[in-house]
Amino acid sequence: MPDNIDHESQITSRNSQLLTRNSLLALPLLFLLLFYFYPLGEIFRVSLTWDAGPAPDALLARLFGPATLRTLGFTAGQALLSTALTLLLGLPGAYVVARYDFPGKRLLNALTTVPFVLPTVVVAAAFTAVLGPRSPLNQMLMNAFDLAHPPLDLRYTLGAILLAHVFYNYTLVLRIVGGFWANLDPHLEQAARTLGASPWRAFVDVTLPLLMPALAAAALLVFIFCFTSFGVILILGGPRFATLEVAIYRQAIDMGNFPLAAGLSFVQILCTLALTVVYTRLQGRLARPLELRPRWITQRRPRTWGEIAFVLANVGLGAALLGLPLVTLAARSFDAGLRYYTALFENPRGSIFYVPPVAAVGNSVKFALGTMALALLLGVLTATALYRRKQGWMLDALFMLPLGTSAVTLGLGYLLAMARPPLALRGTPALIVFGHTLVALPFVVRNVMPALQSIRPSLREAAATLGAPPARVFAEVDLPIVWRALAVGAVFAFTVSMGEFGATSMIARPELPTIPIAIYRFLSQAGALNYGQALAMSTLLMAVCVVGFVAIESLRPPGSEW
Amino acid sequence: MAFLELTDIHKTYEDAPLLCGATFGVERGEIACLLGPSGSGKTTLLRIIAGLEAPERGRVSIEGADVTTLPAHRRGVVLMFQDYALFPHRTVAQNIAFGLRMRRRSRAAIAARVAEMLALTGLEDFADRDVNLLSGGERQRVALARSLAPQPRLLLLDEPLGALDRNLRERLLEELPVILRRVGVTAITVTHDQEEAFALSDRVILLNAGRVVQTGCPETLYDRPHDTWVARFLGLENLFPARVRHPQQVEAAFGVLDMADTTALPEPGADGQLLIHPWGIHLEAGTVNSFTAQVTQRAFHGSYFRLTLAVDGGTLHLDVAPGQTPPAPGETVRGWIDPTALRWLEVNQK
Numbered sequence: 001m002p003d004n005i006d007h008e009s010q011i012t013s014r015n016s017q018l019l020t021r022n023s024l025l026a027l028p029l030l031f032l033l034l035f036y037f038y039p040l041g042e043i044f045r046v047s048l049t050w051d052a053g054p055a056p057d058a059l060l061a062r063l064f065g066p067a068t069l070r071t072l073g074f075t076a077g078q079a080l081l082s083t084a085l086t087l088l089l090g091l092p093g094a095y096v097v098a099r100y101d102f103p104g105k106r107l108l109n110a111l112t113t114v115p116f117v118l119p120t121v122v123v124a125a126a127f128t129a130v131l132g133p134r135s136p137l138n139q140m141l142m143n144a145f146d147l148a149h150p151p152l153d154l155r156y157t158l159g160a161i162l163l164a165h166v167f168y169n170y171t172l173v174l175r176i177v178g179g180f181w182a183n184l185d186p187h188l189e190q191a192a193r194t195l196g197a198s199p200w201r202a203f204v205d206v207t208l209p210l211l212m213p214a215l216a217a218a219a220l221l222v223f224i225f226c227f228t229s230f231g232v233i234l235i236l237g238g239p240r241f242a243t244l245e246v247a248i249y250r251q252a253i254d255m256g257n258f259p260l261a262a263g264l265s266f267v268q269i270l271c272t273l274a275l276t277v278v279y280t281r282l283q284g285r286l287a288r289p290l291e292l293r294p295r296w297i298t299q300r301r302p303r304t305w306g307e308i309a310f311v312l313a314n315v316g317l318g319a320a321l322l323g324l325p326l327v328t329l330a331a332r333s334f335d336a337g338l339r340y341y342t343a344l345f346e347n348p349r350g351s352i353f354y355v356p357p358v359a360a361v362g363n364s365v366k367f368a369l370g371t372m373a374l375a376l377l378l379g380v381l382t383a384t385a386l387y388r389r390k391q392g393w394m395l396d397a398l399f400m401l402p403l404g405t406s407a408v409t410l411g412l413g414y415l416l417a418m419a420r421p422p423l424a425l426r427g428t429p430a431l432i433v434f435g436h437t438l439v440a441l442p443f444v445v446r447n448v449m450p451a452l453q454s455i456r457p458s459l460r461e462a463a464a465t466l467g468a469p470p471a472r473v474f475a476e477v478d479l480p481i482v483w484r485a486l487a488v489g490a491v492f493a494f495t496v497s498m499g500e501f502g503a504t505s506m507i508a509r510p511e512l513p514t515i516p517i518a519i520y521r522f523l524s525q526a527g528a529l530n531y532g533q534a535l536a537m538s539t540l541l542m543a544v545c546v547v548g549f550v551a552i553e554s555l556r557p558p559g560s561e562w
Numbered sequence: 563m564a565f566l567e568l569t570d571i572h573k574t575y576e577d578a579p580l581l582c583g584a585t586f587g588v589e590r591g592e593i594a595c596l597l598g599p600s601g602s603g604k605t606t607l608l609r610i611i612a613g614l615e616a617p618e619r620g621r622v623s624i625e626g627a628d629v630t631t632l633p634a635h636r637r638g639v640v641l642m643f644q645d646y647a648l649f650p651h652r653t654v655a656q657n658i659a660f661g662l663r664m665r666r667r668s669r670a671a672i673a674a675r676v677a678e679m680l681a682l683t684g685l686e687d688f689a690d691r692d693v694n695l696l697s698g699g700e701r702q703r704v705a706l707a708r709s710l711a712p713q714p715r716l717l718l719l720d721e722p723l724g725a726l727d728r729n730l731r732e733r734l735l736e737e738l739p740v741i742l743r744r745v746g747v748t749a750i751t752v753t754h755d756q757e758e759a760f761a762l763s764d765r766v767i768l769l770n771a772g773r774v775v776q777t778g779c780p781e782t783l784y785d786r787p788h789d790t791w792v793a794r795f796l797g798l799e800n801l802f803p804a805r806v807r808h809p810q811q812v813e814a815a816f817g818v819l820d821m822a823d824t825t826a827l828p829e830p831g832a833d834g835q836l837l838i839h840p841w842g843i844h845l846e847a848g849t850v851n852s853f854t855a856q857v858t859q860r861a862f863h864g865s866y867f868r869l870t871l872a873v874d875g876g877t878l879h880l881d882v883a884p885g886q887t888p889p890a891p892g893e894t895v896r897g898w899i900d901p902t903a904l905r906w907l908e909v910n911q912k
Contacts, residue, residue, distance in 0.1 A: 456645070458647035464613075464635045465635070467665055469636075
């Protein structure tokens with residue numbers, strides 16, 4: 001019966017292919033299990049067996065009471081508004097990034113990522129400086145109209161929160177949408193124009209649908225970040241506003257109510273899980289195989305005055321939005337000349353907690369490089385295993401979960417779970433890298449997967465019939481083509497690690513501080529000198545990040561000049 | 563045993579049968595063509611031969627060895643895609659070198675072979691060009707050079723001229739078989755265009771609804787289509803229902819006709835279809851198979867006129883050289899049919 005044998009061996013070969021693809025997932029899944037589910041499980045276990053806690057039914061009543069619903073409503077509402085505003089402002093910018101080439105673009109690109117790494121405490125301080133009574137705008141208005149009191153005080157308003165969220169997430173839209181748009185064939189839109197579509201119709205009917213996977217990715221990430229926003233709400237919003245994350249923090253740290261904090265984290269995780277599931281299901285339907293074009297074909301110098309004005313307007317908007325708070329921050333770090341900087345090297349009271357800033361910078365860079373390497377490895381494995389699966393959305397959503405989990409919860413989980421065997425990693429530098437990787441991994445996956453999905457299957461098949469085994473196909477076809485996306489993912493992984501504060505502060509040993517922790521230590525001590533040193537340290541953090549991005553951006557494998 | 567053999571290949575696509583027992587062979591050094599309408603499963607067959615898809619049932623063997631489950635990269639079979647699938651991140655030369663690099667050839671050997679391929683396809687000046695900036699014809703030649711470079715034991719070409727404009731297509735229609743024959747590669751092309759199939763190949767494998775309907779050299783196929791479906795697919799339109807009257811005579815609605823070729827003719831009394839090759843229709847008085855008809859259409863095609871004549875039971879189509887003044891529509895004409903131009907065909911079920 002040779003026919004039957006053939007048939008069976010074919011099925012076996014197909015199964016073994018599936019097995020290979022699934023085995024790629026083993027490492028990422030193990031990672032998720034050990035450094036996400038296990039610590040979270042520990043929190044729920046510990047909080048449910050907490051002796052001093054309220055009775056279970058009282059806990060449930062509070063968990064689903066009107067206060068929680070109000071918090072949930074505000075959390076979702078402000079996240080929705082922030083996302084809409086970020087997309088509205090970011091899309092024209094993404095277009096400029098995608099289609100135009102102009103002097104200084106690379107540097108601007110690198111600079112736009114700076115906000116992303118800044119610890120929320122620093123950003124809130126910067127926005128207070130820009131929006132508060134002593135802002136440059138108020139000074140100007142008071143001088144112009146001879147006013148006795150500053151007319152504008154946007155602190156503790158919803159507007160301040162939204163602006164800070166746009167400040168944080170503008171770059172996400174620029175990078176994810178702009179990066180994808182840059183490789184989209186301009187002929188598609190031109191074809192629509194010749195078929196009689198107005199520029200607006202061509203955009204709505206052709207470009208927008210093709211951009212959808214990237215748009216959905218950007219929108220979801222922005223929404224999740226705003227949904228789990230913490231420092232911005234706490235400091236810029238004041239006591240009037242509370243997101244779920246703030247509520248978790250207040251319950252856990254201020255009230256010591258771990259069972260309620262754990263319950264709220266659970267609600268938050270469920271919300272982000274639902275969002276992620278919706279998104280991943282959508283993305284599968286939205287992705288179209290596209291012929292990506294190299295950037296030097298899709299991009300050109302702005303030519304007409306209209307184009308130049310459009311580019312300048314967007315550069316100006318980005319500069320005002322992102323630059324103003326940063327410049328104010330950096331300028332104020334020089335309020336006392338170089339005094340705040342030289343003070344970083346002094347230890348007048350011989351404090352044993354003194355942290356030399358150079359050491360903090362070194363620690364941060366080491367953790368960030370480790371995070372980048374691990375996140376890239378796990379991210380590429382995950383994306384490669386998932387991009388072709390029809391039923392991949394569940395796993396896909398699984399890897400998005402850490403993004404929607406509160407840093408406070410995660411840090412707490414690490415403290416509880418990693419204190420004793422089997423994973424006695426508490427206090428080790430490796431644990432910090434693992435924690436950061438957990439948050440960085442979704443960025444790599446989200447960036448690499450759409451790029452992998454966009455590669456025409458015939459390219460891989462052509463390589464196979466020319467004699468390339470599967471691993472070689474990946475190295476020769478997939479990797480060079482997704483290199484851009486990979487670089488963007490790497491930048492995000494690096495930055496996430498550089499700026500991460502919540503979880504790090506709970507698990508880092510005092511003698512291994514990162515830059516954000518050093519800043520926090522200065523901020524938590526009273527006095528103008530300490531505040532000034534915090535600003536100086538924040539300025540240093542910005543500088544280190546810019547150097548890091550430029551270095552990563554300039555990395556290109558040979559033969560992939562696009 | 564043939565160089566390549568496909569036996570009883572079955573494949574379904576989204577629960578609909580696409581290939582149902584396709585069986586054929588290709589000899590070493592032969593240029594074969596899979597011809598069929600869209601949806602006949604020809605591209606899928608090509609992908610099965612390349613190892614990019616697995617048949618649900620059936621067997622593929624090359625040089626006597628069963629390769630049905632052998633992965634694509636170990637088959638030594640190169641597929642040239644319809645969209646050419648040039649690697650956008652590689653130059654022309656790097657694209658051509660790809661298959662050689664996969665076979666771990668030395669740097670010098672790769673450079674020499676790439677230069678040879680560039681010369682073969684007339685792309686000498688294109689080595690360092692960006693493939694994204696090439697014209698359709700240039701892309702096609704790069705794809706061909708890339709496919710031939712590693713000296714595949716079998717080359718598969720999926721609609722190799724499908725993406726090109728007409729002039730370029732006609733030029734490459736002459737160029738492509740010359741290059742393939744000079745290299746001496748065994749090749750299978752896929753096309754839905756009979757003109758392309760006839761010009762490119764030594765042998766045509768005609769597919770319909772997932773089965774091989776007829777194979778043969780282009781002349782034989784055209785001269786003796788197996789059934790009415792084949793005749794219609796090849797553009798042979800002069801078909802009439804007929805009955806065998808006599809071992810050398812058939813009767814159609816417009817008259818009784820003598821036949822020279824009686825090999826396929828069944829016993830008298832049998833019903834079937836009569837094919838009249840247009841080259842056998844003469845518009846002059848004749849002694850055999852004479853008929854009268856009315857001209858219904860006359861179309862000028864440059865080097866010839868196409869006439870449509872109405873006869874009892876159907877229409878006759880024939881081409882007339884413009885030298886002889888052809889009759890105008892409405893005129894009644896007399897003519898005769900050469901007995902050697904008549905073929906007896908089986909009637910298709912469908």
